[in-house]
Amino acid sequence: MSAQEERTALTSRPSLYAYALRGTSDALPDEPPGPEGPGLRGPEAAAAVRASLGPLLAGPDTPEALDELHRRLAELPVLTGHVVSVALSMPLDDEAAARAIGRRLVRTGTTRRPVSLGLALLRRLGEPEDVPSIVALSRLRRLSRLAVTALERLDPRTAALRWLDSRIREAELRPLVDALLSDPVPDIRELLIRQPLAARSIGPAPARRVAEATGLAGLLARDPVDPRLLAQAARLLVRMASQQDYEAEILHYDGAAAACEALVRRASVLPPTVEHAAVLLSLAVDLHSGPTHLLPWRDGQREQLLDALGALLGSPAWAGLFAAPAADAPPAVRRRAAWLTYTSDRVFRAPGPPGRLRIEVLSRDPADLTERVETRFLIxxxxxxxxxxxxxAGHPPEDFLDTGALRATEEPREVQLAEAWCTEGCCGALYVTVVREGGTVVWRDWRRPARLPSGAPAPVLPAYRFDAAAYDAELARAAGDERWSWPARTTGRLLDAALRKRPELLARWDARFHWAGADYRDPDTTAVWFRETGAPGADGPVSQFVWRLPDDGAPPDERAAAALDRLGREDPRGYAGPP
Structure with missing residues (x-):
């Protein structure tokens, strides 16, 4: 298509804004084909966008200028994401002119690229008068995400409502969304109180948007306070801080610090139950060493909140919840009780080590199967x-404390501290090189994605230096405190270590060991994974097996010894099953 034909096509098409006003969401018109070829990537793409669009964004929004802008956008051999990224970060010589162009593109753009550019400009420069047009475009599926981010600065509640409306389809959460979108809106406090907010019902991103859409921090400040609302608020704040998502949503919730303070200040009205103790302790874990620690607290504010939570959970009315259960209690009850005791000790009572580095093994409520035990590093x-x-999150403690991966020697060793929840191949991982230099241990040569989840460039990390004696002592302390583990997991750790040292136990049955630990679906069951070795040169898939050993109350060392004895006597393919 020639440039003239393209301009004619563009001017003869209705704007996407017009489609949005009709209530159309998916039936958008076909767009003209883009430039042929693989296109530019990385710095070359960014440079091409700046060179092509920069001068036009400083000029008047005349029809001729906009026509030229459409033409250049159509011809740029880059992805639309590059256009948006550059528009969000490039210097603008005349912000008023760029704002006017952004408004014109949003209302008159006939294809996704110019409208996306307009939304990116309004995300930076928009004013309250731009909210209606951005809201209209948020109804178009392919523009919804960018429109919502443009709304966040101008009208966070509307942004949250538009996000929820476009993303939420689950039966458990959809009635709440529909109620919030209704006119008039029902009693929001009652809506929240009735809403299921278990971890399996709401993810981190929806939790944040629900808090924004309902004005959670303001609700918590009102009198009289309803204990049921406090419990729901705690669940939302804990879900927002989960790292089982692309980023910790609580860091993007402007009301997070105020909501945490209002909740903790009034938490004494909560009835002392195990469920309430678990959610308050989970909140304390995040204040102590999780993403919630990083909120913009006033001097001493975070520490005061932790002290208040510790005082409440340690008070006579609550202390009985931390007692050991009966020996014949179900494994899940014993595991949760052990977590309550260990975690409250680590968060509220354990003194910090004298060195710069502290290693904590912590988790949220083990009843929430979406979370995992993680290793946390505080510098x-x-x-x-x-x-x-x-x-x-940081990797499980087995990866560091059972293997000695963090031990420092004169030979540098690269260690992966954490991996993106969606895998390293998708969103990267965090690596550091550990080396001993005389009386000092150095963490240096960091590797991680070039940008933070917020999109901001990742700052250069320094080389951290630790006194070698203090470093070794902290590793020994962390490795020696195994109270974070529970019988099924400890049994798995013992089996994992033994089977790696004794591969012949499975080799005699033409099998190779893979992994042992607490089962992902049932943490109170130990799972031993292995696979057939297969005949040399044989084609076809290799069969995998899992031997699952439920917790029967016996000590982990006895269970592990019995399992090893059976592996030495009987072919496990006879009593193991498929994954």
């Missing part, structure tokens, strides 16, 4: 992984 009191990486 000078700041949680390292959520601050410098933020795409996933």
């Amino acid at each position: 000078d009191g700041r949680p390292l992984v959520p601050e410098v990486f933020g795409r996933g």
Whole structure:
């Protein structure tokens, strides 16, 4: 298509804004084909966008200028994402002119690229008068995400409502969304109180948007306070801080600090139950060393909130919840009780080590099967992984403390501290090189994605230096405290270590060991994974097996010894099953 034909096609098409006003969401017109070829990537793409569009964004929004802008956008051999990224970061010589052009593109653009550019400009420069047109475009599926981000600065509640309306389809959460979108809106406090907010019902991103759409911080400040609302608020704040998502949503919730303070200040009205103790302790875990630690707290505010939570959970009315259950209690009850005791000790009572580095093994409520036990690293009191990486939690303690991966020697060793929850191949991982230099241990040569989850460039990390004696002592302390584990997991750790040292136990049955630990679906069952070795040169898939051993109450060392004895006597393919 020639440039003239393209301009004619563009001017004869209705704007996407017009489609949005009709209530159309998916039936958008076909767009003209883009430039042929692979296109530019990375810095070359950004440079091409700046060179092509920069001068036009400083000029008047005349029909001729906009026509030229449409033509250049259509011809740029880059992805639309590059156009948006550059528009969000490039210097603008005349912000008023760029704002006027953004408004014109939003209302008159006939294809996705110019409208996306307009939304990116309004995300930076928009004013309250731009909200209606951005809201209209948010109804178009392919523009919804960019429109919502443009709304967040101008009208966070409307942005949250538009996000929820476009994303939520689940039966459990959709009635709440529909009620919030209704006119008039029912009693929001009652809506929240009735809403199921278990971890399996609401993810981190929806939790944040629900908090924004309902004005959670303001609800918590009102009198009289309803204990049921407090419990729901705690669940939302804990879900927002989960790192089982692309980023910790609580860091993007402007009302997070105010909501946390209002909740903790009034938490004494909550009835002392195990469920309430678990959610308050989970909140404390995040204040202590998780993403919530990184909120913009006033001096001493975070520490005061932790002290208040510790005082409440340690008070006579609540202390009985931390007692050991009966020996014949179900494994899940015993596991949760052990978590309550260990975690409250680590968060509220354990003194910090004298060195710069602290290693914590912590988790949220084990009844929430979406969370996992993670290793947390605090350097000078700041949680390292959520601050410098933020795409996933630190690896389980077995990866560091059972293997000695963090031991420092004169031979440098690269260690992966965390991986994006969606895998390294998707969103990266956090690596550091550990080396001993005389009386000092150095963490240096960091590797991680070039940008933080927020999109901001990742700052250069320094080489952290630790006193070698203090470093070794902290590793030994962390490795020696195994109270974070529970019988099924401890049994798995013992089996994992033994089967790696004794491969012949499975080799005699033409099998090779893979992994042992607590089962992902049932944490109170130990799972031993192995696979057939297959005949040399044989084609076809290799069969995998899992031997599952439910917790029968016996000590982990006895269970592990019995399992090893059986593996030595009987072919496990006879009693193991498929994954």
